[in-house]
Amino acid sequence: MxxxxxxxxxxxxxxxxxxxxxxxxxxxxxxxxxxIIGFDNSGAEYKAVVNTVGDHSVTCGILEQDYPEVEARTxxxxxxxxxxxxxxxxxxQKGTELGMAGLIPLRTKRAVMKLEGNKAKDRVERWQxxxxxxxxxxxxxxxxxVYPVADWKELKDLLPPTTQWIIPYENxxxxxxxxxxxxxxxxxxIAILIGPEGxxxxxxxxxxxxxxxxxxxxxxxxxxxxxxAAIATLTLVLGYYGDxx
Amino acid sequence: MxxxxxxxxxxxxxxxxxxxxxxxxxxxxxxxxxxIIGFDNSGAEYKAVVNTVGDHSVTCGILEQDYPEVEARTxxxxxxxxxxxxxxxxxxQKGTELGMAGLIPLRTKRAVMKLEGNKAKDRVERWQxxxxxxxxxxxxxxxxxVYPVADWKELKDLLPPTTQWIIPYENxxxxxxxxxxxxxxxxxxIAILIGPEGxxxxxxxxxxxxxxxxxxxxxxxxxxxxxxAAIATLTLVLGYYGDxx
Numbered sequence: 045m046x047x048x049x050x051x052x053x054x055x056x057x058x059x060x061x062x063x064x065x066x067x068x069x070x071x072x073x074x075x076x077x078x079x080i081i082g083f084d085n086s087g088a089e090y091k092a093v094v095n096t097v098g099d100h101s102v103t104c105g106i107l108e109q110d111y112p113e114v115e116a117r118t119x120x121x122x123x124x125x126x127x128x129x130x131x132x133x134x135x136x137q138k139g140t141e142l143g144m145a146g147l148i149p150l151r152t153k154r155a156v157m158k159l160e161g162n163k164a165k166d167r168v169e170r171w172q173x174x175x176x177x178x179x180x181x182x183x184x185x186x187x188x189x190v191y192p193v194a195d196w197k198e199l200k201d202l203l204p205p206t207t208q209w210i211i212p213y214e215n216x217x218x219x220x221x222x223x224x225x226x227x228x229x230x231x232x233x234i235a236i237l238i239g240p241e242g243x244x245x246x247x248x249x250x251x252x253x254x255x256x257x258x259x260x261x262x263x264x265x266x267x268x269x270x271x272x273a274a275i276a277t278l279t280l281v282l283g284y285y286g287d288x289x
Numbered sequence: 290m291x292x293x294x295x296x297x298x299x300x301x302x303x304x305x306x307x308x309x310x311x312x313x314x315x316x317x318x319x320x321x322x323x324x325i326i327g328f329d330n331s332g333a334e335y336k337a338v339v340n341t342v343g344d345h346s347v348t349c350g351i352l353e354q355d356y357p358e359v360e361a362r363t364x365x366x367x368x369x370x371x372x373x374x375x376x377x378x379x380x381x382q383k384g385t386e387l388g389m390a391g392l393i394p395l396r397t398k399r400a401v402m403k404l405e406g407n408k409a410k411d412r413v414e415r416w417q418x419x420x421x422x423x424x425x426x427x428x429x430x431x432x433x434x435v436y437p438v439a440d441w442k443e444l445k446d447l448l449p450p451t452t453q454w455i456i457p458y459e460n461x462x463x464x465x466x467x468x469x470x471x472x473x474x475x476x477x478x479i480a481i482l483i484g485p486e487g488x489x490x491x492x493x494x495x496x497x498x499x500x501x502x503x504x505x506x507x508x509x510x511x512x513x514x515x516x517x518a519a520i521a522t523l524t525l526v527l528g529y530y531g532d533x534x
């Protein structure tokens with residue numbers, strides 16, 4: 045059944061507007077009587093029937109409300125150095141499917157891609173749309189949140205103070221991810237710092253360790269591309285706490 | 290340091306030929322005296338110095354031989370329904386980085402992409418090249434092996450008889466991946482069956498259970514795209530047995 049993000053929630057109805065309305069009407073060509081599923085980032089899911097189709101809005105009557113246990117209990121964030129081309133999109137899409145809470149795009153020293161001002165805003169908007177589509181695809185009831193593009197010094201305040209930071213680092217030879225996760229509290233947020241294609245500079249790793257108390261970890265002996273490391277670490281963290289597999 | 294697949298191994302030397310020779314000479318423009326690393330899929334790694342550059346061959350003198358513990362101890366295979374576009378390439382590239390032993394492209398009922406005869410051979414050759422590049426990128430000493438495109442009935446004989454098969458299946462509600470891995474023997478090969486974009490038909494899942502004794506598993510409540518499921522399951526299996534993270 046087709047899934048839609050609710051624009052406005054009423055008592056026994058909800059409304060779909062803007063791109064959601066257009067998608068229902070023009071692309072899927074649904075009509076009154078058709079059943080759909082709506083979600084609104086609150087954790088609830090609503091089975092509903094299309095009532096009226098208007099020029100700007102579609103009204104849907106709620107048949108059932110549900111709180112499916114589909115979201116990961118562990119709040120895991122990806123904080124990724126800006127990467128070129130489709131890599132950010134790829135990580136954002138798959139990170140959302142897998143169940144990340146959010147992603148912070150990070151300006152780093154070695155990043156080839158620069159994003160500032162309005163260009164950054166537009167890109168974040170586009171990335172948020174990808175989260176929306178991926179959330180629907182994976183039957184999530186919350187979209188992952190894409191944060192504004194951030195600098196290192198802004199990170200500490202973007203996430204809760206109880207956030208536990210991990211920084212996979214190829215120069216880390218002894219500390220395994222597993223040994224760090226053993227000591228973490230899965231009821232508090234976990235944030236994974238991933239460098240851009242060129243990796244982090246050592247000064248950035250030190251900064252993360254000093255200001256965020258980030259634990260540097262090894263992902264094993266094989267070198268992973270940035271986007272592979274992002275998805276693999278997210279998968280391993282969610283898997284460790286039983287939120288995957 | 291640049292890594293090359295050895296074409297021929299001698300006593301104190303090795304030779305690079307064909308595309309490896311061309312890459313060294315024309316792209317990287319290395320010359321006598323430059324140091325490189327060679328590997329030959331046996332598990333060994335050779336630090337060497339370029340001796341002579343010929344029109345067809347480059348001779349390298351071996352300085353050091355090493356057996357780096359870079360390969361996964363658990364032999365994990367991906368068996369993936371043919372997918373369209375770049376998805377197979379992504380899975381092959383990232384699967385190799387992560388450490389898979391090999392990948393079998395599988396013809397399935399719902400696969401949109403058809404591959405037969407010479408077209409299949411060429412595609413497999415191209416995929417094998419991707420494994421080669423990804424192996425170098427990740428500092429592996431063995432390439433993952435891409436098998437010829439196979440049908441369901443051929444699978445049993447392609448891998449050792451002790452192979453333990455897993456089939457992530459969205460209709461599996463109770464059996465977690467973790468509970469199955471707990472019972473598996475990591476010293477025997479593990480093969481992961483992933484459907485094409487449309488997933489497996491139920492008859493295919495039954496076939497896998499009956500002829501391969503495949504265990505159907507749930508990856509959790511969120512629906513994953515085929516390529517995400519492939520990489521996530523591989524990551525979770527390698528992670529479970531300590532070969533990642």
